[in-house]
Amino acid sequence: MQSMGQAARQASQAMARAGTREKNNALLALAALLRASRAQLQAANALDLEQAAAKGLDGPLLDRLKLGDSALETVALGCEQLAAMPDPIGEITGVKRRPTGISVGQMRVPLGVFGMIYESRPNVTIEAASLAIKSGNACILRGGSEALHSNLALAACVRQALQQAGLPADAVQLVPTPDRAAVGRLIAMPEFVDVIIPRGGKGLIERIAADARVPVIKHLDGNCHTYVDAAVDIDQALAVTDNAKTQKYSPCNATESLLVHSAQASAFLPRIAALFARKGVEMRGCPRTLDLIRSVPGVRSAPASEADWSEEYLAPVISVKVVDSLDEAIAHINRYGSHHTDAILTTDHPSAMRFLREVDSASVMVNASTRFADGFEYGLGAEIGISTDKFHARGPVGLEGLTSMKWVVLGQGEVRT
Amino acid sequence: MQSMGQAARQASQAMARAGTREKNNALLALAALLRASRAQLQAANALDLEQAAAKGLDGPLLDRLKLGDSALETVALGCEQLAAMPDPIGEITGVKRRPTGISVGQMRVPLGVFGMIYESRPNVTIEAASLAIKSGNACILRGGSEALHSNLALAACVRQALQQAGLPADAVQLVPTPDRAAVGRLIAMPEFVDVIIPRGGKGLIERIAADARVPVIKHLDGNCHTYVDAAVDIDQALAVTDNAKTQKYSPCNATESLLVHSAQASAFLPRIAALFARKGVEMRGCPRTLDLIRSVPGVRSAPASEADWSEEYLAPVISVKVVDSLDEAIAHINRYGSHHTDAILTTDHPSAMRFLREVDSASVMVNASTRFADGFEYGLGAEIGISTDKFHARGPVGLEGLTSMKWVVLGQGEVRT
Missing domain, CATH: 3.40.309.10 (Aldehyde Dehydrogenase; Chain A, domain 2)
Incomplete structure (x- = not known):
């Protein structure tokens, strides 16, 4: 986990510098790879479905786990839609001249590295990866163990797409084991991970929020x-x-x-x-x-x-x-x-x-x-989660929730008196 | 601490509803009271200065503790400047119509209750109180024990100003004891306090950040x-x-x-x-x-x-x-x-x-x-602290850092299909 964290932190620097064209190329390459790899992806998914059925998992879970043709096409389309959206990174807003002569504004930059913890929906792997790419972040993904074969196959497509676009493959890493202790380590590495986004049952999210040593973007329930x-x-x-x-x-x-x-x-x-x-x-x-x-x-x-x-x-x-x-x-x-x-x-x-x-x-x-109340319905183009906290992102969280605003000061040699 | 928390939470609801005129009237009343109460405030301050000198505290600390004429005038002017600023609360931005017919935007609202922990600068009591009033928040203030007499006298002015403006006096409460355990309780009441803003030495702030059960707006050092x-x-x-x-x-x-x-x-x-x-x-x-x-x-x-x-x-x-x-x-x-x-x-x-x-x-x-790098120099009109974190407020934090954006959806009976 430590070495995945280090690799993510390092990749995040290249992702923050990456051009809009490279990021969009990676998203388009990913969409193409998902379509071209349908047979391999569905073969991996079939392994997960067999094991889940053998374990006696219930119908709705099997439905969520299944990577059918339409589910694959939906995530591929999602990557193309993200590629068509404006790049949030580098936007400079609110620049105002001050009486001292300096101009002060704010620049949108990536958060750095996010960790995503989710259950057995393999489509989330692609949703999270594509949002990371577009927002210039690196991410570490920890999906449900029932979906591990599917997720490994999907993550291989993501790595390949990143490499094709000249971006670091480690920008999107999938925790490759079903080991539960990995979650505990992922949420307690503030030196490598800037924010955790958990999706799942209330109990899981409460435990993560209680134990995390970094901020968590979450909602517990929707009453x-x-x-x-x-x-x-x-x-x-x-x-x-x-x-x-x-x-x-x-x-x-x-x-x-x-x-x-x-x-x-x-x-x-x-x-x-x-x-x-x-x-x-x-x-x-x-x-x-x-x-x-x-x-x-x-x-x-x-x-x-x-x-x-x-x-x-x-x-x-x-x-x-x-x-x-x-x-x-x-x-x-x-x-x-x-x-x-x-x-x-x-x-x-x-x-x-x-x-x-x-x-x-x-x-x-x-x-x-x-x-x-949904990121797509609100026009965010995508949704990584929903937050009921008031800090940072609130409500449906899209690309902007994965960014931060830093201050930029443009001067001509001004000093403070 | 529990009952202060409850009172703050209750007062925060009235503050969130309060009109711009009431909040500005409270700030102007506070400026007037600070000037009118100079003798009483300086008498209370003299007690603190005597005790500090008797304890052998050093020169710079005594300087910071002193509530001289110019320090008092500066905080009174600060209240008047805040009153002259636009009200951040209620601003609705980015409203866009969606294909479904709904219009979606964001409204700026107060965070709720903030806790402020600071050392022996009594002027911070008024700075924090005035920022709370303008931003529609309630706050609980915990100043350094060396400044307790000064802070109690200043907080009495704040209460009186709030009451004169028809706002709840409990919107600004000062922890009235030097008891150190109060800090531990203040930072661990998520049901009553939404955010903690500590100012002081790196060691203090590290301890607070490690133990707090709510978000902390902070910077540890400035290298x-x-x-x-x-x-x-x-x-x-x-x-x-x-x-x-x-x-x-x-x-x-x-x-x-x-x-x-x-x-x-x-x-x-x-x-x-x-x-x-x-x-x-x-x-x-x-x-x-x-x-x-x-x-x-x-x-x-x-x-x-x-x-x-x-x-x-x-x-x-x-x-x-x-x-x-x-x-x-x-x-x-x-x-x-x-x-x-x-x-x-x-x-x-x-x-x-x-x-x-x-x-x-x-x-x-x-x-x-x-x-x-300063809230006044950046044109924020005031500064409650500086954040080196990327979440929520980053850099100098003024009124906006004490607010949150919630989503507003304006429809004409639309349903989701």
Whole structure:
């Protein structure tokens, strides 16, 4: 791990100096290699799939592990899209002349080396590698052990693409063993690794955050709220709430908790309950909610416990509470939420502005589905992770989250008096 | 400490909502109170000075501790200058419409609560308090025990100013005891404190960074370099190098190490040595440097040891090395420097650009004195600290370093498909 760290640090210097053309050439070479190596990549992936099936791993995990034609084409396209994006590195902004004569501004530069720890999705190997290349960073990747054959084959493509473009192959290194102790060492080498980006279950991320000796870009969970305000377009609110909860249950930006202003509760709740009933979504409600939805045909409901307000279900379950004011909604979200993504549905401008200002979350939305909290949807071109911390990157993290701004001072021999 | 933390967290919510007028009124009220309370403040300060003198504390410490008329006027003026600055909070930038119909941008919001740990400069109490007010944060201040009477009197002015402006007095709290255990608790309350800003000796800051359970905005030392390139205006280089080293010896942005390209060494080194000789600056040189300055009248020189290249002297001492290329200079700085502030003196544009890009420091300068690395000189209006980390704020930290950007999404009922 030590020698991988040293190699990464050294490669990061060449990557920081690398020209835009070299980096884009590496990305295009990588896309071409992924397509040309489909047979070898899928043969390696087949080994992983066999071993996983033999271990009795469940269906969703096998789905994530599988490197099918369309998954390979998606990551190849992703590399080409990154190549087409502007280079974030070297941008100089905000240069202002000061009374002393010097000009002061800020230049965007790579962070250096990032470590990425993730589970058994081999596509993440290419996503992380391509973001590292474009942002001029080096990275050390530690994927799930179930995907090791696939990841080794993918990493070989990345090395080859880097070499073809005249960039150091060690800019992207994959930890080649399933040894769990490697993670502990990777997160505790501040001399070689500048930031850790973990993806995975809450327990894993909590352990990494507790033990890491470098900054960690992370979110633990996504207990996202949709709040239906007193003044609202009910039909729009039904469509948005439905989408936020049911378009997909597993993502961290799916709505897990619904708050409804008491002025709209009797108009809105029976209708959304009918919608949820058709889709089999269970509603864990406060007493007022349960009263209003009780007679909806086919409704699945249960009283919400205190724990429900904090729960990230990632399933067809939603907690529902009637509130008497915007203040109560904001206070509830700031208390029970996970500072990930929360939306207000309203036609009232002051309510919208207060919600945007006062809800302390990475993404705050007006009249939109919480499902939009995503690097691609925000126009970042890519997403390496989502942060619910306030330091450095917040919310969906793309290329800029892998950079830092240093100050540049341009003078003509000025001295300080 | 727990109850101070709770009070700070609660006050931070009101501060985040506070209007620009209320925050500015608090700053103007504070400036007025500092002037009106001069007698009481100086009486409290006299107690601290007496006790410090009785303990036999040294002259420089007593200087820093003293709250003279001009020190008080400076902090009062600082409050008025902050009041005149634009409010950073609520700024919404980069709003772009996406193909889905939503508009996505970022809103600047306060971090929440910061903890400030500092030594015996009572003026820092007002600097930190005024930055907290303007940036909409709450803060908990822990000053040096020698300044406790002064700080308590100053903090009383701050509370009164906040109340006069209709803001919560608990937005600025001072730890009222010299108890050292308070620091340990302050840095380990992630539920109440979002970031710690320590100022003081390297040992203190290292301990805080190692033990803190929240992010720390810090720099450990300032081993700043000035590099005289092969193509250079020698007279300008002499003036800038002299200023960078001798204008003041104690600041972290003073130059501690001088690198000279071998093409200029024989022209430049004897002349800078003559200048340093007049000011009593000792030169710890490489063998080539010592050869070139040996015969300069009055020169104080010694061979540089390996340790000298990493040393922050904060004194009339400078390490000096002749290098054979820009590459060697950049490699030396990235290896031995502290990533604080480094300058190139050159007339060559490619050298200037390479230095700016490749030196991995918070501030990189061309043809200017390293002494300019400062929040006021950069136009930030104030400085709460300097960071040599790459995460979040880097370099001099002003109001923006106490804020975070959250994503705002403005829709018209869009759903994700």
